[in-house]
Amino acid sequence: MRVTIKDIARETGLSPTAVSLVLNHRPNKLSAESRELIVETAKRLHYVPNQLAVGLVTRQTHTLGLIIPNIANQYYATLALGIDEEARKHGWNILFINTNDRAQNDLDSLRLLSSRGVDALILAVASDVDAQTRGEYRSFIQKSSVPVVLVNHEEPSFRCSTVKLNNRAGAYEAVTHLLELGHRDIAYITGDEDLQHTHTERIQGAMQACADMGVPFCKKYVRSGRYTTEGGAQAAQELLSLPISALFCFNDMMAFGAFQRIRQMGLKVPEDISLVGFDDVPFAALLDVPLTTVKQPAYEIGRETVRVALGEIEDRLRSKQQIQFEPELVLRESTAPFVPKP
Amino acid sequence: MRVTIKDIARETGLSPTAVSLVLNHRPNKLSAESRELIVETAKRLHYVPNQLAVGLVTRQTHTLGLIIPNIANQYYATLALGIDEEARKHGWNILFINTNDRAQNDLDSLRLLSSRGVDALILAVASDVDAQTRGEYRSFIQKSSVPVVLVNHEEPSFRCSTVKLNNRAGAYEAVTHLLELGHRDIAYITGDEDLQHTHTERIQGAMQACADMGVPFCKKYVRSGRYTTEGGAQAAQELLSLPISALFCFNDMMAFGAFQRIRQMGLKVPEDISLVGFDDVPFAALLDVPLTTVKQPAYEIGRETVRVALGEIEDRLRSKQQIQFEPELVLRESTAPFVPKP
DNA sequence: TATAATTCATAAATCGTTTTACTCCGCTTA
DNA sequence: TAAGCGGAGTAAAACGATTTATGAATTATA
Numbered sequence: 079m080r081v082t083i084k085d086i087a088r089e090t091g092l093s094p095t096a097v098s099l100v101l102n103h104r105p106n107k108l109s110a111e112s113r114e115l116i117v118e119t120a121k122r123l124h125y126v127p128n129q130l131a132v133g134l135v136t137r138q139t140h141t142l143g144l145i146i147p148n149i150a151n152q153y154y155a156t157l158a159l160g161i162d163e164e165a166r167k168h169g170w171n172i173l174f175i176n177t178n179d180r181a182q183n184d185l186d187s188l189r190l191l192s193s194r195g196v197d198a199l200i201l202a203v204a205s206d207v208d209a210q211t212r213g214e215y216r217s218f219i220q221k222s223s224v225p226v227v228l229v230n231h232e233e234p235s236f237r238c239s240t241v242k243l244n245n246r247a248g249a250y251e252a253v254t255h256l257l258e259l260g261h262r263d264i265a266y267i268t269g270d271e272d273l274q275h276t277h278t279e280r281i282q283g284a285m286q287a288c289a290d291m292g293v294p295f296c297k298k299y300v301r302s303g304r305y306t307t308e309g310g311a312q313a314a315q316e317l318l319s320l321p322i323s324a325l326f327c328f329n330d331m332m333a334f335g336a337f338q339r340i341r342q343m344g345l346k347v348p349e350d351i352s353l354v355g356f357d358d359v360p361f362a363a364l365l366d367v368p369l370t371t372v373k374q375p376a377y378e379i380g381r382e383t384v385r386v387a388l389g390e391i392e393d394r395l396r397s398k399q400q401i402q403f404e405p406e407l408v409l410r411e412s413t414a415p416f417v418p419k420p
Numbered sequence: 421m422r423v424t425i426k427d428i429a430r431e432t433g434l435s436p437t438a439v440s441l442v443l444n445h446r447p448n449k450l451s452a453e454s455r456e457l458i459v460e461t462a463k464r465l466h467y468v469p470n471q472l473a474v475g476l477v478t479r480q481t482h483t484l485g486l487i488i489p490n491i492a493n494q495y496y497a498t499l500a501l502g503i504d505e506e507a508r509k510h511g512w513n514i515l516f517i518n519t520n521d522r523a524q525n526d527l528d529s530l531r532l533l534s535s536r537g538v539d540a541l542i543l544a545v546a547s548d549v550d551a552q553t554r555g556e557y558r559s560f561i562q563k564s565s566v567p568v569v570l571v572n573h574e575e576p577s578f579r580c581s582t583v584k585l586n587n588r589a590g591a592y593e594a595v596t597h598l599l600e601l602g603h604r605d606i607a608y609i610t611g612d613e614d615l616q617h618t619h620t621e622r623i624q625g626a627m628q629a630c631a632d633m634g635v636p637f638c639k640k641y642v643r644s645g646r647y648t649t650e651g652g653a654q655a656a657q658e659l660l661s662l663p664i665s666a667l668f669c670f671n672d673m674m675a676f677g678a679f680q681r682i683r684q685m686g687l688k689v690p691e692d693i694s695l696v697g698f699d700d701v702p703f704a705a706l707l708d709v710p711l712t713t714v715k716q717p718a719y720e721i722g723r724e725t726v727r728v729a730l731g732e733i734e735d736r737l738r739s740k741q742q743i744q745f746e747p748e749l750v751l752r753e754s755t756a757p758f759v760p761k762p
Numbered sequence: 763t764a765t766a767a768t769t770c771a772t773a774a775a776t777c778g779t780t781t782t783a784c785t786c787c788g789c790t791t792a
Numbered sequence: 793t794a795a796g797c798g799g800a801g802t803a804a805a806a807c808g809a810t811t812t813a814t815g816a817a818t819t820a821t822a
Contacts, residue, residue, distance in 0.1 A: 128476070129537065135809055469779070786801085
């Protein structure tokens with residue numbers, strides 16, 4: 079059996095109270111000898127406090143719950159890395175759940191993590207939120223006894239802190255770039271149109287860019303798909319039957335999928351199709367044709383999210399923050415000036 | 421405050437015992453009405469059991485501790501995905517720690533997770549294990565009150581179950597392939613030579629392949645580096661000053677780094693250098709020149725690891741298993757027949 | 763010498779569950 | 793009418809900590 083505080087009490091001839099006080103550096107009136115004896119005995123017996131018991135009484139577990147759609151997406155992996163490192167730096171741990179990008183799993187995970195006594199919840203919302211689940215999220219967050227911080231995604235009605243990218247600006251820059259290259263028939267691969275999510279902001283940025291350049295935004299060139307390589311490939315296939323010259327994918331994974339499919343169909347990037355991604359995952363630079371993409375500082379976003387969460391743990395009444403990072407368009411080789419088809 | 425079992429007891433006029441019994445479907449002598457009343461009240465009040473308390477008394481938390489060197493490496497991300505999904509399928513959760521590939525962090529994490537009452541520990545050992553830390557691992561595992569399962573890496577002296585790839589066979593196949601293409605001056609980018617790890621097995625496989633083909637194995641062509649893109653790039657740079665015609669990197673991340681550096685130095689893959697990786701992460705196929713690599717079934721390895729862990733949780737005395745998956749050499753376009761320099 | 767102050771320490775309640783060993787009550791049955 | 797029994801339920805200990813309030817010796821002070 080594991081050694082407990084009682085074992086140390088017995089061994090030293092002191093009380094559990096004494097042991098707890100000393101080991102936690104609480105103000106106490108124990109003699110120097112007693113103190114030393116306790117510390118030494120604890121070390122000798124390899125005492126490690128049972129955190130379940132500690133958590134039960136202190137109501138603090140020094141654990142953050144992390145809910146992520148898909149850890150195999152490098153963007154989320156990098157985000158998770160930032161979260162993990164910043165948390166550890168402050169002595170917090172991560173209880174992690176991968177939801178496979180399903181809102182229902184988000185909801186289950188929130189409840190589960192909360193029953194596990196995490197001190198805060200960091201949530202990267204799945205992309206298939208509908209009216210029903212949206213209500214459940216809101217109600218959970220409202221009732222939650224621990225702070226919830228949304229990362230990546232904003233939802234004003236949820237009334238919680240948010241750390242995210244300025245998605246609008248990112249899409250605006252990307253589309254402006256394509257327009258300046260002379261492209262007019264730009265297609266978009268996005269998330270589900272009916273859902274309010276990150277991609278909605280991106281679409282708005284795209285529309286704004288078109289408007290500002292006086293170019294009509296063609297809704298027919300918008301396809302939605304899952305945020306995966308396969309989703310991108312499939313949507314790209316459909317779009318390539320249309321007379322488009324550029325393709326803007328709302329994440330790099332989809333861009334990779336699209337890229338593969340474009341190549342399979344005997345077309346070339348950027349000669350036949352200019353391709354732009356979103357996220358700038360580490361691999362974007364290594365792609366066959368290095369990918370022009372909108373960079374998100376994923377690692378930094380992760381760290382900042384943790385800072386916000388810890389801030390709210392420390393002061394539960396602190397006002398909610400809406401933190402926005404600015405994107406940066408990274409120009410590589412997957413975009414080129416438009417040349418009319420002969 | 422969160423609703424507890426006592427609230428339900430008060431609300432229903434029954435005892436906490438009754439509530440617990442009914443909600444846990446334990447055999448009990450309560451009347452059908454009482455039972456229903458309890459269930460209904462619990463639902464109405466949104467009762468969720470406090471898992472800290474449950475864990476404290478039952479000594480089961482339905483949580484698996486997962487220790488991973490680097491989640492930004494797609495191999496580990498995929499592994500983690502397999503672990504997460506299989507665990508969830510059986511109702512277990514994951515408490516996750518990223519160690520940044522540092523053995524000392526492994527050790528700290530083991531203790532920490534164990535103090536958090538995980539039911540088993542899944543450990544992908546960091547690559548910088550030395551004699552000192554090796555001893556600490558062994559001693560922890562030996563004393564641990566919960567099963568520890570090693571994934572990815574074998575260490576007979578640890579006396580615990582292991583799930584891993586047949587690394588020897590993987591390297592053997594890869595090198596045989598290069599030899600059959602006519603390459604004789606093959607360089608290797610591996611982990612630290614002094615350390616006993618996965619890469620040791622791979623080196624052995626490589627040597628065996630050379631021996632079987634009657635080709636001398638040149639130790640001068642072996643470089644060690646960190647298991648990252650940067651590590652690969654740096655080691656590649658050093659090796660390229662030598663008269664080599666092929667390069668075998670012991671993981672795909674290093675191969676990506678090497679690939680970039682090769683290109684930066686004005687050389688071409690596979691014309692000037694044949695390049696082989698290890699892992700077959702999803703991006704390997706998307707690389708500029710799609711990468712020939714040794715495929716590890718990472719997702720399946722993850723799932724199997726969880727099965728082994730759950731097996732040992734169920735029966736602590738079950739004999740330790742050594743499970744080995746077989747690799748598969750995936751031929752793509754980064755290797756070509758050797759042509760002598762003019 | 764009685765009292766106050768100081769020193770060193772602990773008893774017991776608590777956190778939210780689970781689980782074991784009862785209790786109590788009314789009805790049969792001999 | 794006493795013993796026995798089944799049905800319906802509960803009291804209390806335990807898990808391993810933390811924390812508040814209290815207490816016993818000893819020494820200093822009036």
